[in-house]
Amino acid sequence: MTGSIMRGIGSFYTVLCDEDGQEYTLRAQKKLRHQKLTPMVGDRVRFTPGEGEDDGWLEEILPRKSVLIRPSVANCDMLMLVVASVPHPDMLLIDKLILRAAKGNMTPAICVNKIDLGDELVRSIREEYAGTQLCVFSASALTGEGVDSLREAMRGKVTCLAGQSAVGKSSLLNAIFGLELETGGLSRKTERGRHTTRRSEMMAVDGMLVLDTPGFSLLEIEDGVEPQDFAQMYPEYNELAGDCRFQPCLHDREPGCAVHAAVDAGKLSAVRWARYRELLAEVKENWKGRYV
Ligand SMILES: Nc1nc2c(ncn2[C@@H]2O[C@H](COP(=O)(O)OP(=O)(O)O)[C@@H](O)[C@H]2O)c(=O)[nH]1
Ligand SMILES: [Mg+2]
Ligand SMILES: [Zn+2]
Numbered sequence: 001m002t003g004s005i006m007r008g009i010g011s012f013y014t015v016l017c018d019e020d021g022q023e024y025t026l027r028a029q030k031k032l033r034h035q036k037l038t039p040m041v042g043d044r045v046r047f048t049p050g051e052g053e054d055d056g057w058l059e060e061i062l063p064r065k066s067v068l069i070r071p072s073v074a075n076c077d078m079l080m081l082v083v084a085s086v087p088h089p090d091m092l093l094i095d096k097l098i099l100r101a102a103k104g105n106m107t108p109a110i111c112v113n114k115i116d117l118g119d120e121l122v123r124s125i126r127e128e129y130a131g132t133q134l135c136v137f138s139a140s141a142l143t144g145e146g147v148d149s150l151r152e153a154m155r156g157k158v159t160c161l162a163g164q165s166a167v168g169k170s171s172l173l174n175a176i177f178g179l180e181l182e183t184g185g186l187s188r189k190t191e192r193g194r195h196t197t198r199r200s201e202m203m204a205v206d207g208m209l210v211l212d213t214p215g216f217s218l219l220e221i222e223d224g225v226e227p228q229d230f231a232q233m234y235p236e237y238n239e240l241a242g243d244c245r246f247q248p249c250l251h252d253r254e255p256g257c258a259v260h261a262a263v264d265a266g267k268l269s270a271v272r273w274a275r276y277r278e279l280l281a282e283v284k285e286n287w288k289g290r291y292v
Pocket of ligand 3: 241244249250251252254256257258259260
């Protein structure tokens, strides 16, 4: 039978079966471990259900349409990056996730949650990402504002919500689909992690699949990326690259750089360019050290 991995705990995986819509608890066959194939939430799999009390076996992982490491999920179409005014957004983390989404074959989008607390953040993010083709949604899981447009955007897709802890990923899924996921963030030290999402989990709702993931705050830039390829991952810079004096141009501080000029003229976001240059420095450093 075939199905999708909804969650995994230790060496057990829960699979939603395509044929009968039931959930099965499975163990991964040894041959998968020998092939160094670690099943991921979202994986499409072939399996044999167990008889009676016995667990079944996960036998084959079907080819992945998309992959994301951290949070570790497979086969998502859309990576919805959730931010909020509290906790303070780490936009460098968001830019790294946008780059990973594109590399991993997912469409990134941003959702600014908690707009009941104000709309400054959504306005500044719309400005920063103008020209990037990235959709910026705004919502409040608390008041329900913007929740319908999010549901519409997710229709017919497999969507994964990701982002820092306590931005409201689980709350949004509850508001959109009437779920009862644990929420609460990491407010008090004594309650650390008690109400937060600890594992990635996929859910089937209204005929679509959505994934909730744990929050995290650190992400390395990927190794082995050539600086020139990195520069080309910024669509709004590609449009101008033909006008740069140097060809190719990394849009760092080269004389006659059209990106730099557009930033100075206020046509491109200065803060996103500053983050770009910070990431570029990291990419260059990694690239220099690639044979070590
Ligand atoms: N004011 C406000 N608070 C929210 C909103 N959404 C979530 N929260 C609160 O933010 C905290 C973290 O929410 P949670 O869904 O657990 O975040 P997660 O860690 O990203 O899954 C909880 O205390 C929620 O009640 C919102 O739209 N507005
Ligand atoms: Mg959560
Ligand atoms: Zn340039």
